[in-house]
Amino acid sequence: MPHLRAEDLREILGRDLPGAVQDPSPLQIVPPPSHGPQPGSFVTGDTLVEPGRIVEVALYLRDSLGYTYLSDIAVVDYLADGVFELGYRFYHVDGGPALVLKARLPRESPELPSLTPDWPGANFHEREAFDLYGITFVGHPFLRRIYMWDEFEGFPMRKDFPKQGDKYIGEEE
Template identity: 50%
Template sequence: MPRMSSAELKERLAHDLPGILMPIRTRTQASNGSEASGGDGKAARHKRGEHAPVDLLATDDAVVYPERLPEAARYVRDVLGYELLSNITAVDYLADGIIEMVYHFYHLDGGPELVIKTRVPRDNPVVPSLTDEWPGANLQEREAFDLFGVMFPGHPNLTRIYMWDEFEGWPMRKDFPKQGDKYFGDSEE
């Protein structure tokens, strides 16, 4: 199975589905200092032995607008021939106020994965459900809802899957309290 690079995927998406890709910094841009510092075009300078801060949002993967995700997933299946949505993962970027959803697609004949991402604000994490066309997304979307608070309009049964119904909050978010949780009581003696 031929490997499709992230650059080739982005090129094909941009050509066949104009306006679907979000503008993002690539890892190369982040590592060479372009777009670093105060937007004046000058690269950030660091003292000898210091490293520039890592730009966690820089990626070479295709990042699509959330509302266009179902269209991108159909394109990956119907045009590129990737029949399996293997997994869906949520990543919380607390400092940037973003939750990123990561989708891994595979050919049934084997070969490398194809990764598509989308990003939503932490205070309103809404991503269209893929369950209508990718039934395997069902439980994984429920997991992202239960643990990260991501809403998936169009999901047939968006309910908690790990936590009990009365549980409040999203336990995998980085700002979820890890001690003194009201469900476990205080451990002071």
């Protein structure tokens, strides 16, 4: 089973794809949770990739390193830092732990190249990120809402999305 650590991946990408990997800066957790890292900022050990080169790096993982399965794409909204962080989780067919590529986008104009033309399994994950966070995937063949109706305004998973509609569970009137 392959076991490639994030540090090893950063070294390999630095050698084979110069300029594709970024140095991560700490992100704020506001407000800090009662559990987890304190006092509200952290850096992960995953590989942060230049957003414009995400397709190139993902294809390198697939074609050169054998990480052929894209499991999911997750989005985290760091409102205090003004960025979205996308995490792409890849697995090797022979097993082993996942490799995670991350890309950070500004909240005011979140867009990056789509993996869907080269990686059809990214289709619904990218549509979900578009629908719930407003992230545009340039080159996606059918970037439409997947959960919300077409007339819905806004992006409900953004941290600054206003609560509206019915009373939420556990809220007092």
